[in-house]
Amino acid sequence: MTVLVFLDPDYPDGRIADASQPQLKVTDTGVTRGDGIFETMLAVSGTPRKLRAHLARLATSAEAMELDVPASDVWERAISTALTVTDDDGDLVVKLVATRGEEGAGATAWVLVSPVPGGLRGRRLAVLLLDRGYDSTVGQRAPWLLMGAKTLSYAVNMAALRHARSHGADDVIFTSSDGKVLEGPTSTVLIARVRDGVKHLITPQLESGILPGTSQGALFTAARSAGWELGYGPLVPADLFASDGVWLISSVRLLAEVESIDGKPVTVSPELTAELGALVDSVS
Structure with missing residues (x-):
């Protein structure tokens, strides 16, 4: 209904x-x-x-x-x-x-x-990196582009998803023309790094012209309380491949683990996904 x-x-x-x-x-x-x-x-x-x-x-x-x-x-x-x-x-x-x-x-x-549409959750994602066509400083230089606003002008985002699916992928991570990791068409990017037993949760920096993620923000608050260290980029594609896990997070799909980028496998961690998923579920 x-x-x-x-x-x-x-x-x-x-x-x-x-x-x-x-x-x-x-x-x-x-x-x-x-x-x-x-x-x-x-x-x-x-x-x-x-x-x-x-x-x-x-x-x-x-x-x-x-x-x-x-x-x-x-x-x-x-x-x-x-x-x-x-x-x-x-x-x-x-x-x-x-x-x-x-x-x-x-x-x-x-x-x-x-x-909620069926089949939206619970799948690992194959993702393509796509160039958004702007550099990472455009949001600060050109506020009229509304890079940090959630507008109805989603034609480009939907075109990117169609392009990904026509090439056998599930979703997209946008990059800037100067090589920075940005966001998904409908999601925020997260990576994890575990160093000497300390867990780090990192997302691209907002100054790169991305939409502030409400789910990412809530997860960061919960993760901090659970002992995670937090970080805000800048990230480049190599950071995704060198990480201990990559996820896309959004308000309806929630946390989705990435298993490959441009056809190349990235590290998957059922343990970290379960831990972060529980933190997402704890946020009201």
Whole structure:
């Protein structure tokens, strides 16, 4: 069952709409230009995970886009309405979307709740490295490129995934034109290094123009409490092959272990994957 709730000033807790029927006007700039933002989170037993982090990132994206969106408490009420209406007790995908709406009419915003797609979790991944075409300083030099915002303009990300699958891979890790490891189309990159019994968890540096990962941030907090040392790049592809484990992490798929990059095997560690997976599961 898919549940759709619009954030509507006339409905303080959100307006429930029929997700099986057309709802957006074809002139909405989210459709015509991809002019909007979104967040996707997981709800477990009716409770959204990392809600505050997702709402904070939504607000950051809105600020970067100069987009006037509803306040966090309005989103929270609409999310609660959508989760109350659904009759699915399993894990659910909760998607928040805000577009600039029709020209001059103000933002259009909604919450969409649906089941987690089957086959999304539990597989080791074959990954391709793909050049994003920007160097690692572009986010600082050209903020209008919105490198750190979660926008609706995902055509390039989806094209990268199609390219990977057409070449027998499952996913992608983007690199910069100056050779730095960035992120996946829908995920954050993690590597582990174990040195003299000390476990290090490392992710690419945010300054390289990547989206701050809510799941990565929550995992880092839990890992620090569990005794892991943390690091923020910079990483190059050689670091992936020299690591003691590589993972892609996202809010719905959660932690996915990488088994090969560009057809070459990388170290896999069921023990580290189980430990990190337990830490991911512990985060609410």
